[in-house]
Structure formats: structure tokens, C-alpha cells
Amino acid sequence: MNRFSYHRADTVEDTIKLLSADPTARIIAGGTNLVDLMKYLVETPSTLIDVTRIDALKGITETEDGGLRIGALVSNSAVAYDERVQARFPLLASAILAGASPQLRNAATTGGNLNQRTRCYYFNDPATPCHKREPGSGCSAIVGLNRIHAILGASDQCIATHPSDMCVGLAALAAEVHVAGPGGERVIPFADYHRLPGDAPQQDNTLQQGEIVLAVVLPQGGQGYAGHYSYLKLRDRLSYAFALVSVAAALEMDGGTIASARIALGGVAHKPWRRQEAEAALSGRAAETSAFAAAADLLLEGAVGHEHNGFKIDLARRAVIRALAQAATGTPQSQTDKRIA
Amino acid sequence: MPVHAIVGTQSVPIAVILNGEARSLDVSPATTLLDLLRHDLALTGTKKGCDHGQCGACTVIIDGQRINSCLQLAVMQDGKAITTIEGLSKDETLHPLQAAFIERDAFQCGYCTPGQVCSGVALIEEGRATTREEIREHMSGNICRCGAYPNIVDAIEDVLVQRGLLVREAAE
Numbered sequence: 170m171n172r173f174s175y176h177r178a179d180t181v182e183d184t185i186k187l188l189s190a191d192p193t194a195r196i197i198a199g200g201t202n203l204v205d206l207m208k209y210l211v212e213t214p215s216t217l218i219d220v221t222r223i224d225a226l227k228g229i230t231e232t233e234d235g236g237l238r239i240g241a242l243v244s245n246s247a248v249a250y251d252e253r254v255q256a257r258f259p260l261l262a263s264a265i266l267a268g269a270s271p272q273l274r275n276a277a278t279t280g281g282n283l284n285q286r287t288r289c290y291y292f293n294d295p296a297t298p299c300h301k302r303e304p305g306s307g308c309s310a311i312v313g314l315n316r317i318h319a320i321l322g323a324s325d326q327c328i329a330t331h332p333s334d335m336c337v338g339l340a341a342l343a344a345e346v347h348v349a350g351p352g353g354e355r356v357i358p359f360a361d362y363h364r365l366p367g368d369a370p371q372q373d374n375t376l377q378q379g380e381i382v383l384a385v386v387l388p389q390g391g392q393g394y395a396g397h398y399s400y401l402k403l404r405d406r407l408s409y410a411f412a413l414v415s416v417a418a419a420l421e422m423d424g425g426t427i428a429s430a431r432i433a434l435g436g437v438a439h440k441p442w443r444r445q446e447a448e449a450a451l452s453g454r455a456a457e458t459s460a461f462a463a464a465a466d467l468l469l470e471g472a473v474g475h476e477h478n479g480f481k482i483d484l485a486r487r488a489v490i491r492a493l494a495q496a497a498t499g500t501p502q503s504q505t506d507k508r509i510a
Numbered sequence: 511m512p513v514h515a516i517v518g519t520q521s522v523p524i525a526v527i528l529n530g531e532a533r534s535l536d537v538s539p540a541t542t543l544l545d546l547l548r549h550d551l552a553l554t555g556t557k558k559g560c561d562h563g564q565c566g567a568c569t570v571i572i573d574g575q576r577i578n579s580c581l582q583l584a585v586m587q588d589g590k591a592i593t594t595i596e597g598l599s600k601d602e603t604l605h606p607l608q609a610a611f612i613e614r615d616a617f618q619c620g621y622c623t624p625g626q627v628c629s630g631v632a633l634i635e636e637g638r639a640t641t642r643e644e645i646r647e648h649m650s651g652n653i654c655r656c657g658a659y660p661n662i663v664d665a666i667e668d669v670l671v672q673r674g675l676l677v678r679e680a681a682e
Contacts, residue, residue: 170540171540172539172540173539173540174539175522175539175583175585197583197586200581200582200583200586201563201578201581204542204580204581204582204583205562205563205581208561208562217539217583219585219586221586246575250638269651270566270650270651270652271576271629271632271633271636271648271650271651272563272566272569272576272577272578272629272651273563273578273581273651275575275576275577276575276577276578276581276582408646408647408650409650409651504647505641505643505644505647506643
């Protein structure tokens with residue numbers, strides 16, 4: 170680790186001032202990703218701003234319109250085991266419990282989960298070229314070992330994926346990200362928070378210089394999906410591994426007919442992958458395999474495999490169909506019993 | 511108060527409760543909790559395996575929660591209560607899970623054991639695992655290269671049974 174200046178911030182305003190004054194400053198809370206990256210010298214911040222004392226970033230509270238506001242400092246465990254989250258947004262609880270380990274979930278925060286970096290091998294290895302780590306240096310993954318990489322929305326500069334499970338659930342639930350910066354507070358729809366790599370893969374998200382995540386808000390509307398959801402995660406071992414492909418599926422059912430649908434994919438793109446056309450195609454359809462398959466095809470339209478990850482396209486298609494079937498029957502994937510029913 | 515501690519790169523005073531004892535320490539910001547324990551305080555029971563949050567050998571209990579100490583900065587622990595493997599026994603009496611690990615032969619080389627035990631103690635306190643399958647899932651953050659997993663699950667199951675949190679299924 171490099172030497173850095175350590176600041177303990179008491180308020181959001183202090184944090185914004187410190188962040189604005191120094192582009193190489195980083196916020197630290199749970200530390201599970203940042204400390205790791207500092208050990209690899211992928212991150213060499215001049216300053217760490219410890220925000221863990223800021224009360225405004227803590228706690229889960231009800232919003233005026235019946236949703237939930239999850240403070241940026243709330244740990245992944247605290248969200249997953251919160252009774253309100255489990256009752257009203259069980260897809261989010263399930264997605265979180267599919268990720269990492271109990272120790273990491275205890276430390277990792279909501280804001281940190283959003284802002285974690287890719288687990289692309291080359292990004293994490295400063296000895297190799299990587300446009301995301303060092304713009305202009307090249308992409309080692311495109312011609313390298315790319316089994317874990319993106320099949321959708323990638324660019325010729327970067328094929329990294331966003332590694333979060335939680336964010337896939339948040340995308341399907343159409344969460345909002347509340348942020349504050351030098352220009353005041355603003356709300357970013359979840360779909361617009363993370364971005365595709367394009368020609369600026371160093372930017373994972375749309376957070377601006379000096380901005381900090383305050384909270385994630387789950388809108389009341391997401392509760393309609395509490396009865397019919399599934400988070401299906403496929404990976405190289407049964408637990409404690411990043412997704413090759415994951416699916417957050419959520420349906421509002423009217424008898425045997427789908428009233429509305431939400432589908433988000435993890436492990437396949439630079440951001441949780443949603444496509445309005447795929448969701449719309451399910452509205453009014455009977456909950457049956459042909460409808461699920463049509464939606465999967467729309468969601469995966471334009472998917473491109475690389476040397477080692479072409480298998481992900483068919484894997485994702487089958488996973489979407491299976492997760493939608495699990496959601497339709499109200500039998501979500503267990504995150505303990507890994508057999509896929 | 512604007513920023514209550516612009517402390518720079520110099521050592522920072524912190525106060526923690528370490529294994530039940532109040533300690534005042536000066537720590538460099540770039541020191542992890544794991545290195546503080548092992549190098550500065552000679553509490554070498556907590557192990558450094560991968561040093562990247564992937565193996566669980568460094569697991570300690572902070573304010574009741576199991577945490578990978580390799581990914582925590584020591585300077586951020588001010589005001590916290592930390593329990594390491596050295597703090598689990600009372601005088602000469604082992605924690606019930608330590609006794610169960612011995613009874614069940616739940617280790618071979620022993621390197622992962624302090625982390626396994628701290629993680630298992632927290633699992634028992636959390637009270638969420640009520641089947642062997644759930645024990646396995648809730649212990650997934652602790653890797654054992656020797657493959658002592660069945661005996662580790664046995665040991666944790668024993669303590670959960672002792673506490674009435676789990677009813678052992680009849681052997682098949």
C-alpha cells in the first residue's frame with residue numbers, strides 16, 4: 170500500500186469539500202474492495218476519507234410514498250436480513266445473499282457495493298495493459314483469458330463486467346441512487362447509474378467529481394414483485410464466487426398471465442443488463458416457456474462472445490428462462506440449497 | 511465541527527477493546543487490522559492466508575460481527591470491540607466451539623482454524639443456520655485447503671445442538 174493521508178469526516182459536506190479539492194482522494198467505508206485494490210497498487214489514493222461516522226448515511230427508513238431508503242453505509246448483511254426488505258423486496262435480499270461471504274457482507278456497504286470495481290484479472294494486475302486502469306494502455310482481456318468477461322454492451326476498449334449481485338437486484342427493482350455533490354443533491358435512476366465502457370472505460374458510473382452516494386431508494390412499486398421473483402446465479406463453484414451469469418427475474422402475475430415483468434442480468438456486461446423490449450414482450454402473455462424464451466432472445470439481442478466466453482450466451486438464455494419459470498411459480502431459487510429446481 | 515481529524519500520514523491514536531481489555535494504540539493509517547494484531551501486538555493466532563479477503567483465515571469478531579481483518583484499516587477501528595482467537599477461551603476453559611473442534615478433529619494443518627473458529631462462533635451467535643446445509647453456506651467464507659470441511663460442520667453442528675438451535679437428523 171502507498172502512504173496516504175487519512176481524514177475522518179463528520180458530515181457529507183466535509184466529504185464533498187475534501188473530494189472536490191483532491192481528485193485522487195477516495196472515500197472509504199467497508200474497505201472490502203478499496204483496501205484490496207490498494208494492496209495490488211491498482212488504487213494509490215493520496216487521501217482516504219473515512220465516512221463511517223456520518224450519521225446521515227446510516228439506517229434504513231421508510232420513504233413518504235411507501236418505499237425504503239437504504240443509507241449508503243448500511244452493510245450488505247443488514248440490508249439482506251432487514252425484515253422490511255425481506256418482506257417487501259425479497260429479490261434484493263436474495264441477490265445480496267448470493268454474493269460474497271458472510272464476513273464480506275458484514276463489512277461491505279450499500280454505497281461501496283455500487284462503486285466496487287470490476288474483477289477482470291487484468292484490471293487487477295498493474296503489470297498488464299488495461300484501459301480501465303490506465304486509459305490508452307490497451308485491453309489485455311480482449312485477446313487474453315476472457316471467460317468471465319462481457320457478452321453485451323462491451324467496446325473495443327473494454328470487455329469488463331460489473332461484479333455485483335446486489336446491483337442486479339436493484340436494477341430489476343428500478344431503484345434510485347441519491348447522491349450529493351458540490352452542486353447539491355440529485356437522484357439518478359439505477360439504469361443510468363452504471364455506464365457502458367465505450368471509449369471511457371475508466372468511468373464505471375455517472376457519479377461526478379466531488380459527488381458521494383447518500384442512499385439507495387427502493388420505490389414502492391417494486392413491492393408488487395414480492396410474490397413472484399427469483400435470483401438465479403451460475404458460477405464456477407456453489408458459493409463465494411462471482412457470477413458467470415446471474416438473473417434477477419420479477420413478475421407481477423394476474424392469475425396465469427404476466428401483468429408486468431422485470432429482468433436484469435449480471436456477469437454479462439459493464440452494468441446490470443436490462444432491456445425494456447424484453448420486459449414489455451412478457452406483458453399480457455401466459456407464463457410459459459415460449460414467452461420466457463422470446464423475452465430471453467430479446468434481452469440477449471446483439472450478444473457477442475469472445476474466445477473463452479461464447480458459452481455465456483446460451484447459458485444466459487437458459488438461465489433467463491429458468492429464473493422466469495421460478496418467478497412465475499413463486500418458487501425462488503434458494504441461496505442455500507444450490508440445486509436448481 | 512468541520513473535519514474532526516485531518517490526521518495526515520502520521521500515526522493516529524485509537525482506543526479499542528481488544529479481547530476484553532481496553533487498549534490505547536498508535537497506528538499508521540496504512541496498517542491493516544491484521545498486521546496490527548500480528549506484528550505490533552504479537553497476537554499471531556489470527557492468520558494471514560491470502561491477504562485479499564478470499565480465504566477467511568484472518569477472520570476476527572468486531573462489535574459482534576465476523577470480519578476479514580486483512581481488509582480493515584486499523585485506524586478505522588477506533589472505539590470498537592475486537593475479539594480474536596486468543597480472546598475466546600476463559601482462563602483454561604475453551605470456548606465450546608474450540609472444544610468441539612478438538613473433539614471432532616476439525617482440522618489437519620490448523621492454519622485456517624483460528625479463522626474457522628471465529629467465523630463459527632459468530633455463525634452460532636447469528637442464529638441463522640439451522641441445518642448442515644446452512645452451516646456449509648454460512649461458512650463459505652472460510653477456505654480449508656486440507657479439506658476438513660465435514661468435521662468443521664460436525665463441530666459447529668455439535669454446538670448448535672448443545673444450544674438447542676439445531677436438531678440433528680438421524681444418520682442415513
